[in-house]
Amino acid sequence: MFKPIIALDFSSWPEAKRFLSLFDSESLYVKVGMELFYQTGPKVIEELKEMGHDIFLDLKLHDIPNTVHKAMKGLAQLDVNMVNVHAAGGLEMMEAAVSGLNEGTKQGKERPLIIAVTQLTSTSEEQMQKEQGIKGSLKDSVLRYAALAHQAGLDGVVCSALEACEIRNHIGSQFLSITPGIRFAGDELSDQKRVVTPALAKEYGSSAIVVGRSITKAADPYQAYRKMKQLWEA
C-alpha cells in the first residue's frame, strides 16, 4: 500500500527542508512539483533521496512525442519512483514517454512508474464542457484518457477518487489511480473542485492519495499527516 504522498509545494529548498524536519527520520513518499523543481533543479531530488524518501516527480510533461521521449530519458536518470505526463498529449506522446523512460533507466534499476493526468482535480464538469468543448460527462472523459494511457503502456492515471472505482472496473485493479484533491472533512477546498476525504478515497478504490495543503498548511503538519495516514490505512 502506498503511504499518503505529501505534495512538497514550497518555493525553496530551505522551506521544504524546514517542513521535512518536523517528521524526524520518518521515511515519506513526497511529491516534487513544478513550484519546487523549477527553483532547485535536480539537486532537490538528490537531497530527498539521501534522506531516504520515495519521490513522485510531478512535472506533467505535455509536448510533441520526440521532445517528451528525450525529456523522459533525462528524467529517468534522476532515479525517482514516479513521473507523469498529460494524457491530453495523446497516445503517441505517451508511448514516447514510456520508451524514453525505458531507455534512460540505468541497468539494474527499476523504471519509475509513469502515470497520466486525466482531467485535473481543479476542473469541474461544467468547466470541462464550457472551456474544453467536451460534450459528455467528466467521468467519461477521465475514462477515455485512462484507456488511452493503458493502451500506451502506462502504469496508471492521476484523477480524482470520484473516478477511481470506474477505472478499476473498466481497466483492472493493477492500473493505478493516484488521487489528489484530498481534504479532511470541513477543510477549505481552495482551487480544488473534485474533492474527497481520505476515508472515502480508500472506499472508492484509490491506489494512493496525494495531499498538499491539508498537511503543509496545518497548524501541526506532523499530526495532520498522522491523522491522514490513519484514515487512509484504517
Ligand SMILES: O=C(O)c1cc(=O)[nH]c(=O)n1[C@@H]1O[C@H](COP(=O)(O)O)[C@@H](O)[C@H]1O
Ligand atoms: O498531478 C498532480 O499531482 C495533480 C493533478 C491533479 O489533477 N490535481 C492536483 O491537485 N495535482 C497536484 O496535487 C497537489 C494537490 O495539492 P493540495 O490541493 O494542496 O492538496 C498539488 O501539488 C497539485 O499540483
